[in-house]
Amino acid sequence: MITIEQITKKYGPQTALAPLSLSIASGSCVALCGGNGAGKSTLLHIMAGTLHADGGTISGLTRNSTGFMPDAITVPPGVSARRWLCYLADLKGCDRREVDEVLTMTGLAQAADKEPSAFSRGMLQRLLFAQMMLGNPDILLMDEPGNGLDPFWVEEWKQQVLTCREQGKTIVFSSHLLHDVLAVADRIILLHEGQLIADEPAENWKQDTRTPEQRFLDLLRA
């Protein structure tokens, strides 16, 4: 169980997260939705430990058991995707053979000796997914993982997430792609201006006669 209690974050005068509390059961797949600037990335970065909260506590997350897929990375010039992944594998203390496994999983084996700066947006997303999977973490945090993926890789991503669910991993991801959210998530949390405004089983969204987009807009306007 991941327990988030009274987390707050401001960037200067801008509130990104008002006191926010929620619990995430082990083995669940939770989607964070909300408009631009709602606080989704901020929450994921705080959960991943790449950003400090101003206040509040989070329990149930340990660095060794958590993989994070941010929405961007900066790989030093001259470093190929394979070398980057080998570096991260060493940092995580995992076998370098895993690098080949995650490259194959994400269809990047052929491109692995190129620098990520030469990758397309979708290839970069797949590299970010690959780096998250190194070490086979129990908890996966993903910031807009579907961005830039073509329809083939969106389907692959969904299959990989469903496989991770079957393996009992805990998954938290942000997305604006509501149809993809409904295909994999079992719970949908809606954030608005740093506050939680809806927290429901995905089943409620699926059974609604409104489109997910209409339901989303109605909840934001309520």
Ligand SMILES: Nc1ncnc2c1ncn2[C@@H]1O[C@H](COP(=O)(O)OP(=O)(O)OP(=O)(O)O)[C@@H](O)[C@H]1O
């Ligand atoms: N580095 C930063 N400096 C200043 N303000 C920031 C910074 N990062 C985020 N913010 C502000 O914090 C708020 C939450 O931003 P955040 O990126 O967490 O939202 P988001 O829900 O992920 O948005 P999007 O869907 O557009 O990615 C916004 O008002 C944003 O302008």
